[in-house]
Amino acid sequence: MFEGEWPEATPAGRYGLVVDPFEPITLVKVVIRSFGYLHGVPRDVAIVPTQLVIDVRELFRDPHMRPEFRELTGRDDVIRANVLDQPGAIEFIRAQAAAIATLVPGMSARQPNPLVVNVAVGCAGGRHRSVVIAEALAVLLHQQGIGSDVRHLDIRRPVVQR
Template identity: 40%
Template sequence: MTTDQAPALTITSFGYAHQPDKRAPDAHLTLDLRAHFRDPHVDPALQQLTGRDQAVITAVLSTPGIPALIAATAAAARAFRAGPGAGPLRIAAGCIGGRHRSYVVASTLGTLLADLDPTVVHLHVDRPVIRRPAPQT
């Protein structure tokens, strides 16, 4: 790949709350992880951690539905890349802050799709924790 060509596969993690317009980056496949999957942020022990930490990785990957979503997204990426017009493919995974769910999902996808030589970008993992109201019980 030359420097002026886009990578064949880019996987981006991000936080919707850190995006200027609260929208996902431009992508062919966007995974919005906010509403459907448990947020590790609600556990005070995990709030200051990121998807680089094993406790967060374990929490995210043990969330019901996440492993199946990752597998389905990897299969979709392979289908896109196998198409006759197989140009660059962009996948975006977003959660509220970009530090927990989206990071782990994007990183895991990058590992599963290593044979496609993905570029994995984490836009907001080092941003401050988003303060949110405590969940209602």
Template identity: 40%
Template sequence: MDITPNTETGGLVQVVIHSIGTLHPDALDLINRHDGLYYNVGDGRFRNPHADPRMRELTGLDEPVRDHVLKTPGVMPEVEKIAESAKAILFSYANRRRKVVHVTVACKGGRHRSVAIAESVAEYLRTDEIGVEIEHHHVQRPVVQK
């Protein structure tokens, strides 16, 4: 896939981050469609805002949820690992201007952890002037009842 214009910055998109919820029927299709890096942050290692009724209906785009997720022990090293892995692949291409790296960040519902972590990874990459776009595939879907 060729690099496309980044609508946010006017620069080139070099990394596309997809946040998804693995409990949605189209999750597997999204994972297969976006060949690239895959990280499951809904595997029980990190606190789930879904467990708190005050945050359940919010998303990782809302400050209380974002703070809750990013202050969970182990999350920031995971953010750094994801971003550095994307950079390693991006910089390994012989012609950086011809490839886009896709990164999928998944949790169970695709509204809380994956969204907050995807946003944080994007911020990390943008500090290195890497063009990033984010696609939150399930953030607006109803809360998954577990």
């Protein structure tokens, strides 16, 4: 379902990464931010009106628990596979993408100018699960003709020692 569709990314700020956007087809753009709760809720999530916050800390096994995965991120194929192969992961991501898609018509009906639907995906450190899920959501939204930007706010932070 996700083979060959992962976009490129560029560094943003000290700790962030911006994934190259999928071309928007709708009047409403979705901005998906991944972050780690252990770094605190980012200003981008706390201040910007966010229509959907997805907390995956307790939903899926944390790749960080495997020492060989700690320095990797959700941009690495082995981490993507680790997260997406967990029971219920694909169904969960599809359901969240469907929920996001339902926000788009309502937002575009409210105002004539292009609008933004803000979505935040948080895991513990912001390097593994939230990254994979944020990018998978963008892929599914793109398949539905909904443009999105993905911003990984904590992906380049040092690994959290727990």
